[in-house]
Amino acid sequence: MNIPIGELSRRSRIKIPTIRYYESIGLIPRAPRSEGNRRFYDLAAVERLSFIRHARELGFDIEAIRDLLTLSEAPQSSCAEADGIVLRHLANVEQRIAQLELLRAELARMVHECAHDRMATCRAISILANHDECLADSHPAPVAHGHELMSAGAAPQRSARSGPARLQGGPR
Incomplete structure (x- = not known):
């Protein structure tokens, strides 16, 4: 056809x-x-x-x-290798979900701790301005179409403004 x-x-x-x-x-x-x-x-x-x-x-x-x-393309062969590919992908998805749950908790805390008064006292702004006030050392990289923009396990980055390099992980 x-x-x-x-x-x-x-x-x-x-x-x-x-x-x-x-x-x-x-x-x-x-x-x-x-x-x-x-x-x-x-x-x-x-x-x-x-x-x-x-x-x-x-x-x-x-x-x-x-x-x-x-x-x-080999329909009579064992599906063990395909299962392995799917299981590795599932483990990656579960890891991303755990990272996103940490991110959600951090964002919810930012909103919850805010007095919702004036910008001068806005907790969300103060946490965004000072990473040391975050619960986690780092946050998951943005994801676009299932691809992380920064690879997991990448070396910690340091910049003149961010202070010491932080390791990726959970709460401090």
């Missing part, structure tokens, strides 16, 4: 530039081209992209998806 890229995008609910990206990094096979240089795909591409989209929605990174796709 010859499915043009626009139709593939509609069926898989993945944008055309992302399909081209996945093709360029080998997550999906390069599509044959027509004489007019148009890409045409088959139903297997729709299924593969649906798998990729679902895995991305669940937060798997590209390499884990690549490994899972490779494993899925």
Whole structure:
């Protein structure tokens, strides 16, 4: 079946530039081209992209998806390796949840301790201005599309304004 890229995008609910990206990094096979240089795909591409989209929605990174796709091509083999990939991802998710719970507690404390009076006495502002008033040594890095912007376990950062480097962790 010859499915043009626009139709593939509609069926898989993945944008055309992302399909081209996945093709360029080998997550999906390069599509044959027509004489007019148009890409045409088959139903297997729709299924593969649906798998990729679902895995991305669940937060798997590209390499884990690549490994899972490779494993899925041997349907009679043991699923132990796939289970291992999923279990590692689950452990990462649980770690992020624990970090976010610490962050939530810190933010809730900031609001709770505030007198809600004037900016001069605003507890949220004073805590933001002085990290030493936080319960935790550090806070989880921002997350965008399931990717941490700063890798977990990164070396502590020091700047002239922040004072001594802090280690990532829980309450002081």
